[in-house]
Amino acid sequence: MTLRWLTALIFIGISSIINGQTALNDTIFFMNGDILQCNIIDDSQIEVVFEFQKRKKSKKRKQLGVHKSEIFGIINDGVKELYYEENEIVGDDLTVxxxxxxxxxxxxxxxxxxxxxxxxxxxxxxxxxxxxxxxxxxxxxxxxxxxxxxxxxxxxxxxxxxxxxxxxxxxxxxxxxxxxxxxxxxxxxxxxxxxxxxxxxxxxxxxxxx
Structure with missing residues (x-):
């Protein structure tokens, strides 16, 4: 009985790890209108580094870095952050x-x-x-x-x-x-x-x- 419970707990633990790896909890809103579900790894520099699934049914992930000027905003760990700022000097004359x-x-x-x-x-x-x-x-x-x-x-x-x-x-x-x-x-x-x-x-x- 103990062995069965131990096996079940191990299985649940492995399943949780797998689910945690496949979940894409963050969102990037690009300046071309695209919206991407991903996992943001780092957004502290001039680029946002993230990983995403190239295909919906695929478990393989690709890591990519995109300059913040190409991104309107992100949702990282449930927190929304805007990168776009109105700036007529560089041609960004529209409001948010x-x-x-x-x-x-x-x-x-x-x-x-x-x-x-x-x-x-x-x-x-x-x-x-x-x-x-x-x-x-x-x-x-x-x-x-x-x-x-x-x-x-x-x-x-x-x-x-x-x-x-x-x-x-x-x-x-x-x-x-x-x-x-x-x-x-x-x-x-x-x-x-x-x-x-x-x-x-x-x-x-x-x-x-x-």
């Missing part, structure tokens, strides 16, 4: 509350703004042009340059379902943060789609039609 709204816009766009239509449009258009142009140099290169560049032109429409906090709906600062990230996603999706369409079209023409 305004930056929080701006970062919310970035975060919503990064997580919820969809670009599948941009990707497939680019794929279809460049595929057709590549084949129609007989996989020539202009047919391959021009659409690949023009379509991604064109994504800088259109107005970014912020749909209501992509706004997590309804209070941000008509906020210009929120929109500014949102649009910057959304436009970057549009350009990247257009680049990937047009590149895929160009390559597929060129191969199809040369291997099948030529």
């Amino acid at each position: 509350s305004e930056v929080e709204v701006y970062l919310a816009g970035q975060r919503d766009a990064r997580e919820l703004y969809k670009t599948k239509k941009i990707f497939y449009t680019g794929l279809g258009v460049t595929l057709a042009i590549s084949i129609a142009g007989e996989a020539g140099l202009l047919a391959v290169t021009v659409p690949l340059l023009i379509y991604p560049t064109a994504q800088y032109i259109p107005y970014i429409k912020i749909k209501g379902e992509t706004i997590v906090n309804p209070n941000h709906k008509f906020n210009l600062i929120y929109a500014e943060g949102y649009e910057g990230v959304a436009r970057g996603k549009r350009v990247m999706a257009a680049l990937k789609g047009s590149a895929a369409g160009t390559v597929i079209g060129a191969f199809f023409y040369r291997l099948v039609l030529q």
Whole structure:
């Protein structure tokens, strides 16, 4: 009986240690809108050193140091600390509350703004042009340059379902943060789609039609 209890206590102790190792109790709020659950190791210098899991289901951790200028604030052992300070000399002219709204816009766009239509449009258009142009140099290169560049032109429409906090709906600062990230996603999706369409079209023409 004593041996069983001893074994059980050892098992509980090991489980507690493992759980303690895997728990990520701290939070870092980055200036690009990202939020990371982690364990902060040291925040006493110009960098915040922390460890985090690269993948949610993975137990492997990576240690990293990030300069405090790239961090809005942290929650370390339940205590919130802000690193951002309003400073017009260096271009930080937004108040803390305004930056929080701006970062919310970035975060919503990064997580919820969809670009599948941009990707497939680019794929279809460049595929057709590549084949129609007989996989020539202009047919391959021009659409690949023009379509991604064109994504800088259109107005970014912020749909209501992509706004997590309804209070941000008509906020210009929120929109500014949102649009910057959304436009970057549009350009990247257009680049990937047009590149895929160009390559597929060129191969199809040369291997099948030529």
